[in-house]
Amino acid sequence: MPIPGHSRKDALPMQDVESSAPSSVRTIDIINRKLNKRYRAEKRFKRLGLAAILSSLLFLALLFISIASQGYSAFVQTYILLDIHFSRDVFDVGNLAGADYNGLVRKSLQSLFPEVRGRQEKRMLNGLISSGASFQLQKMVMSDTSIIGSTRSVWVPADDDVDMLMKGRIDRSAPEAERRLKDVQLGWIDGLRGDHRLQKKFNMIFFTGGDSREPELAGILGATMGSMYTLIVTLLLSFPVGVASAIYLEEFAPRNKWIDLIEVNINNLAAVPSIVFGLLGLAVFLNFFGLPRSAPLVGGLVLTLMTLPTIIIASRVSIQSVPPSIREAALGVGASKMQTVFHHVMPLALPGMLTGTIIGMARALGESAPLLMIGMVAFIVDPPGGFLEPATVLPVQIYLWADSPERAFVERTSAAIIVLLAFLMVMNAAAVFLRSKFERRW
Amino acid sequence: MHFPLLLIVIFVFSQAAYWLGYRRAFSAAGEKGSVHLHSRPQYYGVLTFLWCVIPPLFILGAWSVFSEPVLTGLALKTMPEYTGRLSPDEISLLKSDLRNIVSGRFIPPGADAALLEAADHYKDMRGIGRQGLAALALASMLAGTIIVLLRIRPGMRARNHVEKMISIALITCSTIAIFTTVGIILSVLFESVLFFRQVPITEFLFGLKWSPQMAIRADQVAASGSFGAVPVFAGTVMISAIAMLVAAPLGLMSAIYLSDYADRKFRTAVKPLLEILAGVPTVVYGFFAALTVAPVLRQFGESLGLSVSSESALAAGLVMGIMIIPFVMSISDDVINAVPQSLRDGSYALGATKSETIKMVIVPAALPGIVGGMLLAVSRAIGETMIVVMAAGLSANLTANPLQAVTTVTVQIVTLLVGDQEFDSPKTLAAFALGLLLFAVTLVLNIMALYIVRKYREQYE
Numbered sequence: 001m002p003i004p005g006h007s008r009k010d011a012l013p014m015q016d017v018e019s020s021a022p023s024s025v026r027t028i029d030i031i032n033r034k035l036n037k038r039y040r041a042e043k044r045f046k047r048l049g050l051a052a053i054l055s056s057l058l059f060l061a062l063l064f065i066s067i068a069s070q071g072y073s074a075f076v077q078t079y080i081l082l083d084i085h086f087s088r089d090v091f092d093v094g095n096l097a098g099a100d101y102n103g104l105v106r107k108s109l110q111s112l113f114p115e116v117r118g119r120q121e122k123r124m125l126n127g128l129i130s131s132g133a134s135f136q137l138q139k140m141v142m143s144d145t146s147i148i149g150s151t152r153s154v155w156v157p158a159d160d161d162v163d164m165l166m167k168g169r170i171d172r173s174a175p176e177a178e179r180r181l182k183d184v185q186l187g188w189i190d191g192l193r194g195d196h197r198l199q200k201k202f203n204m205i206f207f208t209g210g211d212s213r214e215p216e217l218a219g220i221l222g223a224t225m226g227s228m229y230t231l232i233v234t235l236l237l238s239f240p241v242g243v244a245s246a247i248y249l250e251e252f253a254p255r256n257k258w259i260d261l262i263e264v265n266i267n268n269l270a271a272v273p274s275i276v277f278g279l280l281g282l283a284v285f286l287n288f289f290g291l292p293r294s295a296p297l298v299g300g301l302v303l304t305l306m307t308l309p310t311i312i313i314a315s316r317v318s319i320q321s322v323p324p325s326i327r328e329a330a331l332g333v334g335a336s337k338m339q340t341v342f343h344h345v346m347p348l349a350l351p352g353m354l355t356g357t358i359i360g361m362a363r364a365l366g367e368s369a370p371l372l373m374i375g376m377v378a379f380i381v382d383p384p385g386g387f388l389e390p391a392t393v394l395p396v397q398i399y400l401w402a403d404s405p406e407r408a409f410v411e412r413t414s415a416a417i418i419v420l421l422a423f424l425m426v427m428n429a430a431a432v433f434l435r436s437k438f439e440r441r442w
Numbered sequence: 443m444h445f446p447l448l449l450i451v452i453f454v455f456s457q458a459a460y461w462l463g464y465r466r467a468f469s470a471a472g473e474k475g476s477v478h479l480h481s482r483p484q485y486y487g488v489l490t491f492l493w494c495v496i497p498p499l500f501i502l503g504a505w506s507v508f509s510e511p512v513l514t515g516l517a518l519k520t521m522p523e524y525t526g527r528l529s530p531d532e533i534s535l536l537k538s539d540l541r542n543i544v545s546g547r548f549i550p551p552g553a554d555a556a557l558l559e560a561a562d563h564y565k566d567m568r569g570i571g572r573q574g575l576a577a578l579a580l581a582s583m584l585a586g587t588i589i590v591l592l593r594i595r596p597g598m599r600a601r602n603h604v605e606k607m608i609s610i611a612l613i614t615c616s617t618i619a620i621f622t623t624v625g626i627i628l629s630v631l632f633e634s635v636l637f638f639r640q641v642p643i644t645e646f647l648f649g650l651k652w653s654p655q656m657a658i659r660a661d662q663v664a665a666s667g668s669f670g671a672v673p674v675f676a677g678t679v680m681i682s683a684i685a686m687l688v689a690a691p692l693g694l695m696s697a698i699y700l701s702d703y704a705d706r707k708f709r710t711a712v713k714p715l716l717e718i719l720a721g722v723p724t725v726v727y728g729f730f731a732a733l734t735v736a737p738v739l740r741q742f743g744e745s746l747g748l749s750v751s752s753e754s755a756l757a758a759g760l761v762m763g764i765m766i767i768p769f770v771m772s773i774s775d776d777v778i779n780a781v782p783q784s785l786r787d788g789s790y791a792l793g794a795t796k797s798e799t800i801k802m803v804i805v806p807a808a809l810p811g812i813v814g815g816m817l818l819a820v821s822r823a824i825g826e827t828m829i830v831v832m833a834a835g836l837s838a839n840l841t842a843n844p845l846q847a848v849t850t851v852t853v854q855i856v857t858l859l860v861g862d863q864e865f866d867s868p869k870t871l872a873a874f875a876l877g878l879l880l881f882a883v884t885l886v887l888n889i890m891a892l893y894i895v896r897k898y899r900e901q902y903e
Binding site for chain 2: 031038039041042044045046048049050051052053055056057059060062063066067070240241242244245247248249252253261262264265266267268269271272273274275276277279280282283284289290305308309312336337338362363365366367368369372373375377395396398399402403410413414417420421424428
């Protein structure tokens with residue numbers, strides 16, 4: 001044990017008494033002598049705190065700036081204008097879907113660049129157009145057969161390399177061998193640009209397409225639908241169950257060991273790593289109950305278990321804030337306990353419960369780790385049409401795209417993150433709005 | 443009858459049942475209410491409604507849970523010459539083939555006549571079962587409604603009955619938390635026991651080599667994977683330590699500044715901003731770590747002449763630390779605000795400056811709470827998944843160098859379980875063993891932290 005007087009030397013300046021002549025020096029002088037040093041320490045400490053806050057804010061700004069700067073360009077996409085001649089001899093009336101749409105694209109390109117000869121060069125020329133162009137033509141013909149025999153000017157998506165070049169993400173000055181686009185291709189692209197056949201337009205595909213291996217055809221609609229189905233299941237299960245548990249624990253539960261156990265459980269579940277819920281889902285819902293893999297239903301069940309503690313805790317706080325006088329008044333005029341709770345306490349606590357639920361939903365929307373466990377990482381092209389069909393969700397789509405090697409997927413990943421963050425912001429804003437509008441201070 | 447149609451019928455009829463019960467209460471009360479009803483007439487309606495809905499829904503629920511395993515078992519019994527000499531794995535394969543044929547998804551290439559026959563048998567029985575189910579559900583619905591209607595008397599305590607049923611529902615809902623915990627424990631424990639039967643627990647806990655890749659052929663080199671999890675633990679500890687080195691000082695200092703120095707305006711402006719950091723999905727942090735922070739660190743390291751792995755522990759730990767800052771901050775803030783004002787006033791009265799008060803009085807007084815909060819933060823760092831999956835490596839290096847790639851428990855769980863799984867290989871089961879460990883460690887940390895924080899709060903209340 002240190003002697004009490006000596007352990008706090010730098011804080012309490014009294015100790016210096018010994019070193020000076022005791023009779024001539026007053027205590028106040030000793031204190032004053034050290035005062036400047038102490039004030040400097042005070043300032044230093046304050047600046048340290050401010051620096052901590054500023055650096056946290058700096059991280060936040062860096063995060064958003066880096067994602068926004070990488071992602072904004074994905075909202076436009078390079079398109080190439082081709083004059084397509086839908087010649088009659090290509091189409092077989094009985095089998096419109098089977099026509100050689102690729103051939104149409106190739107022919108049209110050929111007519112733009114008649115000087116291109118040789119297999120190698122032709123392949124490089126065709127490589128400028130996305131493989132999605134033929135599907136686009138197919139769709140056009142299937143929806144309107146009258147265009148067969150005519151020539152139409154069609155904007156088709158360019159290949160992702162062309163798109164990246166147009167957005168300045170491929171360095172023209174790099175040596176040819178290190179570039180995805182060769183010199184001849186650059187020449188053609190500049191030619192197309194000179195003819196105003198190459199333009200950046202709003203990237204509709206990104207919002208209407210499912211997943212794809214081709215960045216220029218990849219969209220977030222499938223993942224968004226999957227997220228929606230999953231969240232619907234989560235909301236339908238977790239809100240009623242969470243509110244019911246909160247009401248029971250706050251209003252009806254006796255104080256005994258069982259209830260303590262439940263409370264400890266809820267508090268602990270709120271802090272269990274989310275991936276463990278994924279293991280639970282895999283072992284119980286998939287292996288034991290045999291529910292289908294990758295289904296939004298299972299995802300919703302897992303996320304329900306994960307968000308329940310959040311909703312229960314928020315709802316309990318909200319019920320606690322309803323003053324006892326309300327309950328006493330209701331009981332006093334002859335309402336039963338149940339009537340008191342459902343007719344008087346719950347309506348007053350509802351805004352708080354809804355706020356907690358929205359926050360829980362926002363967390364569920366951003367969650368991906370447990371969903372990896374139950375197979376919601378599949379490569380799914382078509383948007384899911386129901387609760388049992390294979391689906392993926394927005395955050396998992398982000399994870400999948402972040403793993404893709406193509407340069408163009410980086411900007412699409414960032415754009416998907418921007419969309420996800422936008423959803424989250426709307427939800428949180430709704431929660432803040434609810435709270436400020438309906439919360440009552442008693 | 444089909445499931446959705448059945449549900450619609452039940453729904454429509456339940457509305458009718460409510461109305462019938464409601465009317466019946468009035469007629470039981472007699473003309474102009476000559477006899478007093480015990481409860482308000484709505485309660486008689488609700489009671490009829492509940493007894494109309496609950497029995498058929500219960501039956502349908504039981505069917506959808508139990509029909510498949512029962513029917514599969516019955517169908518497989520039709521081919522005894524098969525199932526008699528098959529191992530459990532082959533039977534489970536057979537079952538999934540059967541399920542695929544029945545659902546019409548596809549017919550597995552190896553399917554033979556006996557299996558197809560069993561599938562037909564399955565479909566037949568399912569057809570019969572479904573008809574019986576519909577009949578049973580509708581009958582129970584009618585029976586429930588009629589019984590309640592017949593028993594409605596003026597003296598019947600309908601409200602008490604309804605309230606009893608509601609309170610049973612409430613109790614059931616609140617026990618889900620217990621069932622979830624039990625479910626987690628059982629599911630990880632069960633698979634882990636299977637794992638420890640194949641790999642000794644001492645090897646798992648103390649082995650120094652982790653390479654769970656199982657050989658496809660038995661005669662391959664390194665035919666069995668090795669499951670020494672120490673490198674995985676070490677990686678987890680290192681990344682969490684880096685994260686805490688970032689989050690603990692920044693979070694604590696931010697909380698101190700906000701609670702003791704900042705004016706109201708600054709506080710209301712900055713606090714929500716910092717809480718945004720907590721709301722950002724972890725997958726976004728993972729992307730940020732892998733595509734922005736890691737390359738920057740790598741370039742910076744190269745300019746100093748250091749070789750930094752592109753999946754360095756530093757990048758993952760740094761970003762994870764950023765993620766945890768608001769968590770540490772809000773807990774520290776709570777804890778610091780719980781220190782009674784009288785302690786501060788006493789310190790100021792002795793002539794201490796603000797920073798001296800904080801360092802000598804407030805932080806020591808709040809220490810248990812702060813420690814508890816840090817434990818919760820550590821538990822969160824250990825369990826964090828997406829950042830490390832995206833930014834940390836897969837290779838289990840046993841190293842103390844934060845510039846190298848390390849792997850963590852959560853990364854291994856994800857890589858072992860994503861993709862095709864067989865539930866008998868140690869590779870898959872190892873993920874559950876890691877999960878058990880993760881759950882146990884975070885459980886201990888959480889309970890300890892919650893206990894400390896609660897004790898601390900009580901001390902000043």
